[in-house]
Amino acid sequence: MQAKVRVKESFEERLVRMLGREEYGEFLSAVAKRGKKCIRINTLKVDRGKMVKRLEKRGWRLEKVPWFESAYWVDVDTKTLSLSIEHALGYFYIQDAASMLPPIALQPKKEEVILDLCAAPGSKTTQVAQMMENTGAIVANDYSLRRLAALRGNVQRLGIVNCVVTYMDALEFWKCGLKFKKILLDVPCSGSGSVINCWRIFEEWSLGIVRRLSRYQKDLLRAAVKCLDKEGVLVYSTCSLEPEENEEVVDFAIRELGLEVEETKFRGLKFREGLTSWEGKRFHDDVSKAVRIFPHDNLTEGFFVCKLVKK
Ligand SMILES: C[S@@+](CC[C@H](N)C(=O)[O-])C[C@H]1O[C@@H](n2cnc3c(N)ncnc32)[C@H](O)[C@@H]1O
Numbered sequence: 051m052q053a054k055v056r057v058k059e060s061f062e063e064r065l066v067r068m069l070g071r072e073e074y075g076e077f078l079s080a081v082a083k084r085g086k087k088c089i090r091i092n093t094l095k096v097d098r099g100k101m102v103k104r105l106e107k108r109g110w111r112l113e114k115v116p117w118f119e120s121a122y123w124v125d126v127d128t129k130t131l132s133l134s135i136e137h138a139l140g141y142f143y144i145q146d147a148a149s150m151l152p153p154i155a156l157q158p159k160k161e162e163v164i165l166d167l168c169a170a171p172g173s174k175t176t177q178v179a180q181m182m183e184n185t186g187a188i189v190a191n192d193y194s195l196r197r198l199a200a201l202r203g204n205v206q207r208l209g210i211v212n213c214v215v216t217y218m219d220a221l222e223f224w225k226c227g228l229k230f231k232k233i234l235l236d237v238p239c240s241g242s243g244s245v246i247n248c249w250r251i252f253e254e255w256s257l258g259i260v261r262r263l264s265r266y267q268k269d270l271l272r273a274a275v276k277c278l279d280k281e282g283v284l285v286y287s288t289c290s291l292e293p294e295e296n297e298e299v300v301d302f303a304i305r306e307l308g309l310e311v312e313e314t315k316f317r318g319l320k321f322r323e324g325l326t327s328w329e330g331k332r333f334h335d336d337v338s339k340a341v342r343i344f345p346h347d348n349l350t351e352g353f354f355v356c357k358l359v360k361k
Contacts, residue, residue: 055082061242061255065291068325069344080346085246087128088350089142090150090177091120094184095209096141105136115147116318118154120180123147140207145173146247148343148350152287153177155314155341155357156234161186165230167220167274170197172204174236179210189230191216191223221269224276231282235274237267239290243352246345264294268302275307275360284309284358289351291344293328296354300324300340301333309358311339320347324356 055078066074091101098120102112105124115121124131131137131144153174158164158181169175170192178188190205190213192198198217205213218226240260245251271286278284286303288295303309324340326333340356 055249055252057252058255060257061252068291073346076346077344080349081246081249083349085146085345085351086123086349087126087131088115088121088123088145088147089131090118090145090180091122091142092140092176092180092208093120094180095139101136101141115150117316118147118150121145121147121150138207140209143173143176143204143208145177146351148243148348148353149173149289150177151316151319151341151343151353151355152234152236152285153181154316155287155355156232156283156285158182158232159186162232163187163230164189164232164234165223165228165277166190166234166236167223167277168192168236168238168270169201169234170194171200174234175201175213176204176208176210178234179205179208179212182212184210184212186212188213189216189228190214191218191220193217193219221273224273228277229279229282230277231279233274233278233282233284234287235271235284236287237270237295239263239267239288239295240292241289242291243289243343243345243354246349246351260290260292260294263290264292264298267295267299271299271303272307275303275309278360280360282360283312284360285355286358287353287355289353291352291354293325296342296356297325297328297333297337297340298331300337300356300358303356303358304334304336308361310361311336312357312359313339314341314355314357316341319343322347324354
């Protein structure tokens with residue numbers, strides 16, 4: 051039997067406008083069912099095949115996530131996962147499968163130097179480190195000491211040695227004069243895509259908060275672009291479903307900051323193009339190259355990912 055989810059009228063009304071009444075029903079049943087639990091096997095410490103066998107031996111059923119080699123959906127609750135010895139030893143990281151998309155879009159390579167400007171608690175930082183095979187350098191920045199403590203713990207647990215942790219205001223980071231060819235900007239957001247894992251978000255959601263965040267996200271993007279090299283790539287992402295936090299910010303990046311959008315492809319992912327209009331506002335056509343995912347598309351969190359290039 052599915053649990054009853056209480057949804058704010060204003061939120062429901064927007065989602066119905068985005069999806070239509072029928073598909074909104076699919077969204078609600080996915081949220082009531084909850085997202086699929088997912089782990090990323092940490093190949094910096096263990097062999098993927100051996101770890102799969104070890105976890106299957108104890109009765110866990112693993113199903114491959116098509117868009118990331120080391121990612122598996124597991125039929126085990128979060129408490130069991132987080133209390134397992136393999137988790138404590140950093141053999142795997144618990145991460146929603148959609149949260150793995152921004153690093154995939156960034157395509158970090160061995161020996162590169164990458165800035166992760168809003169990095170804590172480090173889900174994507176640790177994934178980037180894994181993709182770089184612990185070479186090169188990641189500057190992982192955040193301005194919350196509490197969240198940075200979690201990031202440091204994760205970096206250490208996963209055996210990452212290519213990560214420099216900085217405690218700076220992202221709005222001012224550019225003042226240190228460093229430039230990067232690749233930047234991950236996973237901004238603070240309303241989190242409405244995470245409702246599938248956290249129903250509380252339905253209660254906290256308000257249009258006022260969304261609008262305030264949208265302005266802040268544009269400020270963060272403007273500041274991040276100052277740290278980006280010419281021809282450099284910046285991946286912008288949120289776990290929000292709100293066009294103000296997603297398409298509107300990308301439209302701002304194109305029109306005000308002169309960035310270009312590059313298409314990104316993800317293997318086996320169900321997704322939609324970025325919206326080109328919302329509430330009477332028309333966005334730049336290239337905003338459609340962004341990737342928008344609803345929770346009911348893949349039974350993951352909802353996410354928005356856009357790859358931006360400085361020409
Ligand atoms: C969506 S979370 C990042 C999640 C992280 N990328 C991950 O994958 O684990 C956004 C982060 O931005 C940080 N943040 C917000 N405003 C900031 C600022 N002005 N400077 C630095 N960090 C900031 C918050 O503390 C929060 O940790």
